[in-house]
Amino acid sequence: MFSNIGVVGAGAMGTAISQTICDNTQKVSLYARREELVDSINTTRFNKDYFPNIRLKDNIIATNDLNDLKDAEIIFLTLPSSTIREVCSQLKYIISQDCVLVNTAKGLEKGSQKRMSEVIMEETGRPACVLSGPNIAVEMVERTFSSASIACENKQYLEKVEKALSTFRFKVSASCDVIGVEYCGVIKNIIAISQGICEGMKINDNARFSVFTKTYNETKDMIEKFGGNRNTVDDYCGFGDIITASTLNVSRNHTLGVLYGQRIVIDEKASGVLFEGKNTIVIMKKLCKKHNIDCATVDFTYDVIINRINPKKAFEIFWDKL
């Protein structure tokens, strides 16, 4: 039993992780920036902004003071990838030497194209543990059955995080393939978009799942070229998450693909809805070029979303590469 585990970011994933680990620790310190949300969680036991109908466990204590995490044995970072560097640059002055940082953000750093564990290492000087899987937040908040892959170069850190997460209902697959687990989380966003486009343009199902097969194999090839283990794609972070994000209407990336497949273009500035997946496509296109990788799935999403090529025409180019 741990005494204090921190979670930074009280959004969907932060609440989900808190509800998952709370059986294995005396206290979960859930950091939220807004004092009003902290007060509301601590007094009502509900995160009204995200899950107004699900009561949170009593040992989840919200705080808006990062210093409350100074004795945390583990800290889960449940933040957008764009904020990980900035938050780590603050945390490094607060956390203990033994504290393990766990990244849950599925993205690469814009500009540097670095993985989040690389960003965390640069900022805090310690190897991060990474978590990725078919983790629909609301299901984890409800404490139904879920799973995730975790990876870390440091075996002791990995065992610690495995202990913190594992329960009868939450299954964990631990490995040392940090690169593989992180890239699965990134590439699955591209796959969700490509499958969304196919759905939006109402391509027949035989065709959709034929290209899905190609995509799955391309994911393995890509991860190997990036230095990861191709078999990691068969784990929860790969197969499980790819299927979840590509076939269910719960993913924002999938929705982005469906809209473009229907030739509906969202004005992000006017609507206020940001599609992070667009950045991922641009970053992945650059990375493929850098590593000399020919990936039909990345090209397809780039053609439709960035170059705005007619999806039917782009699909035929994709199909021709099968």
Ligand SMILES: NC(=O)c1ccc[n+]([C@@H]2O[C@H](COP(=O)([O-])OP(=O)(O)OC[C@H]3O[C@@H](n4cnc5c(N)ncnc54)[C@H](O)[C@@H]3O)[C@@H](O)[C@H]2O)c1
């Ligand atoms: N939602 C999921 O099912 C899910 C599953 C797996 C992984 N993730 C990953 O978890 C991360 C968070 O996703 P989410 O769905 O919870 O998003 P979200 O928007 O629901 O929550 C993010 C939270 O981070 C807070 N935040 C932003 N910048 C911050 C900062 N500088 N300091 C402190 N808090 C800050 C926001 O206020 C918000 O509450 C993403 O990177 C995503 O890839 C999400």
